[in-house]
Amino acid sequence: MFIPMSISAPDLDDESLQELTRRLCLDLHDEAGIESSLAERSAGPGTRGDIEIIGQVLIKAVGASGAIVALVNVLKVYVQRKPSLQFEFQTKGGDKVKIKADDLRGDDMTKLVQTIKEAFEEA
Secondary structure (H helix, E strand, O other): OEEEEEEEOOOOOHHHHHHHHHHHHHHHHHHHOOOEEEEEEEOOOOOOOEEEEEEEEEEEOOOOHHHHHHHHHHHHHHHHHOOOOEEEEEOOOOOEEEEEHHHHOOOOOHHHHHHHHHHHHHO
16 A cells, blocks of 8 residues: 655745655655655556656555654655655545644654554555
8 A cells, every 4th residue: 555645845846846756755765665656647548658746756654663753754854955845645534644844853753753653554
């Protein structure tokens, strides 16, 4: 089961946002050991291949708190570089969990890790 994660930043154009999304997807795998892929949609009739959805990553549901902490740590690095970034997870039930830079700045990540863990458990 994969959880969709949307990435947004009001000050990035589509090309810059998608490049950041690609790097994040790679870093989630390389730095946190989390299986992830860029979200795609069908290009439509008469065309070949699929089209990447800008700012969308699919993350394999992780249940262990250690994996979620690793996920949060990768996201922290990204908001340190680009404070305008926001992340949004969508649960199976359709609920959305939004994470902003302020959520990733605190020393006590327990509440955020628990919130993400609950979102992943619903998936």
